[in-house]
Amino acid sequence: MKVLIMGCGRVGARLASLLDEDGHEVTVLDNDVYSFRRLPSNFGGAALYGNGINEEALKKAGIEEMDIFVALTQGDNRNVMSCQIAKHVFNVPRVMCRIYDPLREEMYAALGLETISPTKVFAQLLREKLES
Amino acid sequence: MYIIVVGGGRLGYNLLKALLNEGHEVLLLEKDPRICKTITDEMGSVCYRGDGCEAATLAEVGTGRAEMLVAVTGDDEDNLVSCQVAKHKHNVPRTISRIRNPQNAVLFKKLGVDVTVSTTDLILEAIEREVPTHPLTHLLTIDEKNLAIVDVKISPESTSVGKTVKDLSLPKESQLALIIPDEGNAYVPTAGTALKADDQIIAVTTMETEEALKSALRGM
Numbered sequence: 001m002k003v004l005i006m007g008c009g010r011v012g013a014r015l016a017s018l019l020d021e022d023g024h025e026v027t028v029l030d031n032d033v034y035s036f037r038r039l040p041s042n043f044g045g046a047a048l049y050g051n052g053i054n055e056e057a058l059k060k061a062g063i064e065e066m067d068i069f070v071a072l073t074q075g076d077n078r079n080v081m082s083c084q085i086a087k088h089v090f091n092v093p094r095v096m097c098r099i100y101d102p103l104r105e106e107m108y109a110a111l112g113l114e115t116i117s118p119t120k121v122f123a124q125l126l127r128e129k130l131e132s
Numbered sequence: 133m134y135i136i137v138v139g140g141g142r143l144g145y146n147l148l149k150a151l152l153n154e155g156h157e158v159l160l161l162e163k164d165p166r167i168c169k170t171i172t173d174e175m176g177s178v179c180y181r182g183d184g185c186e187a188a189t190l191a192e193v194g195t196g197r198a199e200m201l202v203a204v205t206g207d208d209e210d211n212l213v214s215c216q217v218a219k220h221k222h223n224v225p226r227t228i229s230r231i232r233n234p235q236n237a238v239l240f241k242k243l244g245v246d247v248t249v250s251t252t253d254l255i256l257e258a259i260e261r262e263v264p265t266h267p268l269t270h271l272l273t274i275d276e277k278n279l280a281i282v283d284v285k286i287s288p289e290s291t292s293v294g295k296t297v298k299d300l301s302l303p304k305e306s307q308l309a310l311i312i313p314d315e316g317n318a319y320v321p322t323a324g325t326a327l328k329a330d331d332q333i334i335a336v337t338t339m340e341t342e343e344a345l346k347s348a349l350r351g352m
Contacts, residue, residue, distance in 0.1 A: 077212070080209070080212075
């Protein structure tokens with residue numbers, strides 16, 4: 001599958017590398033080229049400089065041909081905006097959005113975005129560990 | 133009218149002041165405690181410290197009864213989310229967002245923001261108006277009607293000088309509304325009005341026929 005990942009932080013870089021190992025065609029987009037150092041040296045995908053809330057930058061990154069778009073920048077609002085562009089402007093079949101703020105996450109999930117709140121997931125995980 | 137303003141920068145600050153002067157009930161949301169303190173010291177308790185993109189913050193300030201939310205932070209993505217939360221979580225009837233990237237106007241409308249104001253476009257238009265050689269400048273754009281009110285200056289070299297309005301082959305979607313001559317009072321032109329050098333023409337046009345109007349008036 002063709003996957004576009006926005007944000008090459010720890011999670012973005014790791015996900016890119018895992019999907020690359022599984023044989024997917026991965027493109028990573030970040031507005032700071034320094035963050036590409038996190039990608040492993042044997043990374044077979046593409047790493048592109050660009051701002052994911054800009055339609056032109058997304059086009060250049062090939063969003064029109066993508067099967068999956070994942071937003072993993074540090075900013076909830078940037079993720080939300082880029083995911084809505086991916087979904088509503090470019091009709092990417094599957095769009096995944098990381099949103100730290102649980103309330104915001106619930107709202108955008110209700111609006112039809114596929115969302116994950118690491119805050120909720122991690123707190124739940126800790127609770128299970130501590131209570132077991 | 134209860135209005136919430138998000139973002140206490142220069143724009144938010146001046147908007148808050150203007151709306152308060154008009155007698156509205158206004159609350160400004162600002163994350164930075166120092167900015168909040170400055171505003172509170174000057175204008176009283178009209179500033180609330182908090183994130184205007186957070187549903188919880190918006191609930192605390194009674195966004196449910198707000199008739200309007202205006203998001204004027206410097207980041208388009210923050211303004212978008214603030215307007216969307218106000219709209220979808222709190223049913224605010226009218227949301228207005230400042231945008232810096234003019235391309236976002238179409239996207240924001242599609243995503244439910246009622247009005248966008250592109251500060252970049254406004255500044256560009258204002259500067260163009262001051263460039264004396266610029267043949268056509270936008271005075272006002274009425275998006276809903278797909279109309280623009282424009283200002284065209286007739287240069288002395290233009291072949292339209294001396295021609296009457298009916299001989300100009302203007303696109304039929306365009307109307308000349310007013311002529312402001314170099315000297316004397318402004319007047320409403322008729323079919324028989326002849327254009328003079330240095331006339332300033334205020335016209336109403338559709339977006340599509342703007343170029344045709346410009347050519348007809350400049351006589352090229």
